[in-house]
Amino acid sequence: MxxxxxxxxxxxxxxxxxxxxxxxxxxxSSSAGSGEVQAEDGYAEARTGDLVxxxxxxxxxxxxxxxxxxxxxxxxxxxKVLVVNMSIKNTFNESLPMYDDDFQGQWTASSETxxxxxxxxxxxxxxxxxxxxEEQLPAEYELAVNETRTGDLVFDVPADEKDFSISHxxxxxxxxxxxxxxxxxxxxxx
Numbered sequence: 001m002x003x004x005x006x007x008x009x010x011x012x013x014x015x016x017x018x019x020x021x022x023x024x025x026x027x028x029s030s031s032a033g034s035g036e037v038q039a040e041d042g043y044a045e046a047r048t049g050d051l052v053x054x055x056x057x058x059x060x061x062x063x064x065x066x067x068x069x070x071x072x073x074x075x076x077x078x079x080k081v082l083v084v085n086m087s088i089k090n091t092f093n094e095s096l097p098m099y100d101d102d103f104q105g106q107w108t109a110s111s112e113t114x115x116x117x118x119x120x121x122x123x124x125x126x127x128x129x130x131x132x133x134e135e136q137l138p139a140e141y142e143l144a145v146n147e148t149r150t151g152d153l154v155f156d157v158p159a160d161e162k163d164f165s166i167s168h169x170x171x172x173x174x175x176x177x178x179x180x181x182x183x184x185x186x187x188x189x190x
Contacts, residue, residue, distance in 0.1 A: 045183075075157075083152050085152050086151065099139065117156060118151050121166060167182050
């Protein structure tokens with residue numbers, strides 16, 4: 001089920017990006033780190049430091065950087081490691097099962113590569129891998145009511161990319177979809 005939801009998210013986000021080309025969006029937005037963001041007409045754009053309000057949670061991309069190595073994890077040839085530090089708070093009225101692939105790393109493909117990546121805790125065959133650092137968000141965890149968790153999401157991304165987004169699509173128990181959120185940033189090279 002988790003993989004089906006992930007595939008649905010990937011397809012929706014690819015179509016959303018294609019439909020939203022250009023700098024003029026009709027959805028909710030915010031300038032760089034200016035405050036709080038909520039979706040309008042099913043879509044929202046935010047920047048690093050913005051507090052994003054979704055149906056189930058609030059989240060913030062605190063910082064992002066790229067590197068060749070993250071606690072022993074090295075990116076495949078032609079790739080680099082994108083490390084995104086996030087804070088996530090459960091604002092729902094019950095505990096939330098969370099998955100690191102509730103968030104997807106994306107970029108504008110300037111090469112012949114995919115335009116998105118799942119966190120490194122998912123193997124190519126769809127199985128879960130172990131985290132490589134205590135700072136990393138696990139593949140699966142639970143957030144209690146009003147609990148906040150801060151950690152790293154780690155992605156393998158093309159070596160020539162520098163501008164990224166983290167995306168999140170609200171998915172409900174009845175398989176319906178809610179709002180789509182994008183947090184855009186330029187990753188610092190380390």
